[in-house]
Amino acid sequence: MAMNAARAVGVDIGGTGIKGALVDLQAGALLSERVKVATPAGAEPDDVLEAVRTVLETLGVTDADVPLGVAFPAIVRNGRTMSAANVADTWIGFEAEKFFEDGLGREIHFANDADVAGVAEVRYGAARGVGGLVILTTLGTGIGTAMLHNGILIPNSELGHLQRAEKTSDVEAWAAYSAMEREDLTWVKWAKRLQWYYSHLEFLLSPDLFIVGGGVSKHSEEFLPLLELKTPIVPAVHRNNAGIIGAAALSARVSAGDA
Secondary structure (H helix, E strand, C coil): CCCCCCEEEEEEECCCEEEEEEEECCCCEECCCCEEEECCCCCCHHHHHHHHHHHHHHHCCCCCCCCEEEEECCCEECCEECCCCCCCHHHCCECHHHHHHHHHCCCEEEEEHHHHHHHHHHHHCCCCCCCCEEEEEEECCCEEEEEEECCEEECCCCHHHCECCCCCCEHHHHHCHHHHHHHCCCHHHHHHHHHHHHHHHHHHHCCCEEEEECHHHHHHHHHHHHCCCCCCEEECCCHHHHHHHHHHHHHCCCCHHHC
């Protein structure tokens, strides 16, 4: 695999959709239209593999000389998925990276979806050139997180699963964007939940910057000004393309530390 590739393919697997594009690794921008297909019902490995194959064929990038990175909603350790969010339980303890490499006949880099979003932001976005500890949070169906220290990714943080005292559910069930939609909360009422969450992260980790990603980040002016924090908090630059861009960057073995 090329160490200094000019372009790579990123594929972002989610619970409802699988999207991919060709990425310019110098600019951190899409070189092609974004292709999206529905995540197969049940999201079993064989069906997801076939959907990824469809994305690559639609993009016309089945050539193994083009690096390929895949983002996935799970803890990923040494190519093995150790959890499963909105996909089949079959993925738990599954050798996912090898499965995709064998199925696609090419080398890939497989990583957690929030982590690759963090890589996209540290290389090409809001965390570029920022020292100290940066915490990216993706507010969507759940809360995904990426931790970056001096530009280096600390993988597999699961800060959306912090527990609230005397509550049975974790914080993502209460403060994710899906909770706002499910309970029909106003921006003000939702921001009060986010205030608790980010204040708690501040207390535990003393970060230098918060970055807020996920689709709701395009409405950041509705809720970020309502938060009172010591830590600067800004919207992500790449929003819903962060998974594609970060996966592509990792696939070419471009480490977050090079940002």
